[in-house]
Amino acid sequence: MTLPGQDPLEDTKRATQTALERAVGEGRLTLEEFAARADTVWRADTPAEIASAVADLPAPVAPVLPATEGAVKVSISSIFDDVRRSGRFTLRSGTKVSAVFGDAKVDLRQAVISEPVVDLTVFSCFGDVVVTVPKGVRVEVDGSVVFGSERVELSAEPPLPGSPLIRLHARSIFGDVKVRDQHWTERVKGWLDRLA
Template identity: 55%
Template sequence: MFDALDPTKRDAQQRLEQAVGEGRLTLEEFTDRVGQVWQATEPASIRRALADLPAPVPPAQVTTGRFTIDKVFDDISRGGRFALASGARLTSFFGDVRLDMRQVVLSEPVVDLAVSSVFGDVRVTVPPGIAVEVDASTWFGDKDIQVLGTAPLPGSPRVRLTAQTVFGDVRVTTRS
């Protein structure tokens, strides 16, 4: 029997953690592959989960992922594959902020992110299997935080999200 505590699975997970930490895998790719590793019943399944890992990115091409986006009378919408590091901030005055983190590449094991809006909504989507801590506050709006359900995968990155809005709603959801 192929034991869940088998060192082969632990080693495979460590390789995947390193790949997501180096920006070679998105959060979504990481959760998919770690799930394959832990559900594997034979070594060949683990090898398939690791076989096509993207090559390391040369240091000159690595971006920090720390950015600030401020908009007035406009929405902010960010999604797809991009680097995200602790300290990133998105703020909109008289506009909505929409952030889809399912293909984000985290450059640190713990990422602090601030998202806010005045006279607009804040909507954040995260992939399942990622540890997400949400500190949300609204003035004259509603909070809808639905990131529960799937337990974070062992060794997965952690996102600490601070979401604020005045005259708007905050919604944080998990979707694959």
């Protein structure tokens, strides 16, 4: 076992990981950007490779205030239409997404979070719940389905050190719940690559 201070490369990786955790917590990196950079750090064999993961980190724009009990919670809902949330957006703990007679689709790969643990509830009645998460981020799925099926398709890779935890509460009545860490286009590309 190597003690801190005995392996300079390992110490550099830990310090860089801390900088990445701070950056994702301040909203300077999306979850997907954090996962890719942290993966680079832990696979690196040289100090230069480690430094490349933080060389172009965006600077903080404003001081980050810690999340409080009274923080604004976001609710997005729709009746007779789908709800889709994707792209770069701030994800706060307590966010709720729901659809009645429509699908509830949430893509978290470009989400920006500033809390170490985020609770997200996604519900659909007479429609599907589809949630896409970035690889390398810790995810706990609490799902329930009435007259439908549940599929959780997450890679077997362990979560990256220091990654935030997403606690997903997925519910569907007369629809399916699908949680995955690859968008359908990536899965199709993978299948085509295997056929070639």
